[in-house]
Amino acid sequence: xxxxxxxxxxxxxxxxxxxxxxxxxxxxxxxxxxxxxxxxxxxxxxxxxxxxxxxxxxxxxxxxxxxxxxxxxxxxxxxxxxxxxxxxxxxxxxxxxxxxxxxxxxxxxxxxxxxxxxxxxxxxxxxxxxxxxxxxxxxxxxxxxxxxxxxxxxxxxxxxxxxxxxxxxxxxxxxxxxxxxxxxxxxxxxxxxxxxxxxxxxxxxxxxxxxxxxxxxxxxxxxxxxxxxxxxxxxxxxxxxxxxxxx
Ligand SMILES: Cc1cc2nc3c(=O)[nH]c(=O)nc-3n(C[C@H](O)[C@H](O)[C@H](O)COP(=O)(O)OP(=O)(O)OC[C@H]3O[C@@H](n4cnc5c(N)ncnc54)[C@H](O)[C@@H]3O)c2cc1C
Ligand code: FES
Numbered sequence: 001x002x003x004x005x006x007x008x009x010x011x012x013x014x015x016x017x018x019x020x021x022x023x024x025x026x027x028x029x030x031x032x033x034x035x036x037x038x039x040x041x042x043x044x045x046x047x048x049x050x051x052x053x054x055x056x057x058x059x060x061x062x063x064x065x066x067x068x069x070x071x072x073x074x075x076x077x078x079x080x081x082x083x084x085x086x087x088x089x090x091x092x093x094x095x096x097x098x099x100x101x102x103x104x105x106x107x108x109x110x111x112x113x114x115x116x117x118x119x120x121x122x123x124x125x126x127x128x129x130x131x132x133x134x135x136x137x138x139x140x141x142x143x144x145x146x147x148x149x150x151x152x153x154x155x156x157x158x159x160x161x162x163x164x165x166x167x168x169x170x171x172x173x174x175x176x177x178x179x180x181x182x183x184x185x186x187x188x189x190x191x192x193x194x195x196x197x198x199x200x201x202x203x204x205x206x207x208x209x210x211x212x213x214x215x216x217x218x219x220x221x222x223x224x225x226x227x228x229x230x231x232x233x234x235x236x237x238x239x240x241x242x243x244x245x246x247x
Contacts, residue, residue, distance in 0.1 A: 002031055007042045007083035010059060012076055018140050022064040022108060023074055029059040029084060035116035036091030036193075036216055036244040040224050042083040043072055050221045050239075052111040052193065053087060062140065064108040088224045089243050092116050092214050098188040100126045102181065104174050104202060106194025107133055110140045112216065116191060117148060121155035128181060130160045132174035132198070136167035175201045182209045189213065203247050216243045 002008075010027035017023050031039070033056040041061065042048040047069045054060040065071045076082065092112070094101060101120055105113045110131055117127050133139045142161060149157040161169025162177045170177050175198070181187050182205060190206045192199060193216035206213035219231035219238045226240040236242065 002029075003087065004029075004031070004039075004085050007040075007048075007085050009081045010084050012078050012080055012082060013058070015076075015078060018062065020137055021066075022062060022140055024054060024060060024062045025073070025076075025082065027059040027061070027082060027084070031056040031059055031084075031087050033087035034091035034093075035119055036112050036214075037087040037089050038224075038243060039084045039086035039088065040221070041073070042085070043069065044083065046072060048085075048222075050088075050224065052216070052243075053115070054111050055115050056087065059084065062108060062111040085224065088239055090241065092191050092216070092244050093246075094120055094125070094189060094191065094214075096123065098125075098212070100128070100186060100188045102128045102130060102178055102187045102190045102192075104130045104178060104190060104192035104194070104198075105132070105141075106174060106192075106198040107138060108140060109192070109194030109198070109216070112193055113191070114141055114144055114148065117145070117157065121148070121152060121157060124155045126156040126158075128158045128160060128187065130162065130174045130177045132162040132177075132194070133164075135163055135165045139163070139168065173201070174198060175205055178202070179205060182206070182211060187211060190215075192216065206247065213247045214244050215247060217245060218243070 010029035014026040051061045190213035199215045222228045222230040224239045231238040
């Protein structure tokens with residue numbers, strides 16, 4: 001298990017297509033990391049961008065093609081190289097006193113949550129995973145969560161889906177699914193990753209119910225080591241103090 005201070009070459013050993021604009025890359029690297037931490041992926045002479053670890057052993061990244069860097073990564077094939085620095089930042093840290101956890105993912109924010117679910121199920125937690133997207137085609141990792149639910153040895157996993165257009169699961173947003181569970185007192189802590197609007201809504205829902213929550217915030221990152229200030233958010237540098245903040 002390692003920590004790469006300088007970019008280290010990692011060969012792509014497998015690629016899976018998750019949806020029309022998202023692929024999962026497995027790399028021949030192993031890192032000492034926790035769910036919610038991220039790496040900087042570099043393509044020499046092009047750019048370097050942050051990605052959550054889907055897993056650290058082997059390093060696995062889910063990459064949605066949204067711009068120049070991610071489109072270029074999508075052209076890579078098995079056997080080619082991606083350069084990695086990291087892991088960086090603070091991940092999720094669920095205390096043992098919380099038994100019933102809501103794991104909430106919006107869009108590619110689902111990336112760090114499967115590993116978090118596996119980790120928490122291993123200690124016998126009861127997980128409600130709520131995966132949301134605009135429409136069915138944008139959903140990610142539903143099958144991976146469903147597979148995890150089928151192969152459980154310890155703990156309990158309930159999977160809920162929300163799409164804004166109602167094409168799969170509940171019609172609406174992840175907060176619409178979570179709110180009644182919070183009202184019923186069925187949740188001890190909220191763990192989420194996704195777009196800022198979703199996180200802000202979850203933060204106020206959790207705060208109004210007096211529930212602890214840990215949210216993974218996205219920001220533009222350059223150095224990833226607390227020097228450049230690119231990732232400043234509410235007085236904190238997210239590459240060091242986050243990306244997961246405890247609220
Ligand atoms: C801690 C962290 C973890 C991340 N994990 C993942 C992941 O697991 N999978 C994944 O696909 N992406 C993830 N991202 C986002 C990823 O880094 C960006 O999508 C990437 O920078 C896009 O690069 P690009 O050159 O392809 O597109 P860009 O041209 O850089 O961006 C394309 C579009 O996305 C917007 N955008 C890009 N980055 C950000 C950002 N940080 N905050 C808000 N808007 C942004 C831009 O405004 C633009 O509209 C993560 C980001 C952070 C900070
Ligand atoms: S990316 Fe430079 S301070 Fe966070």
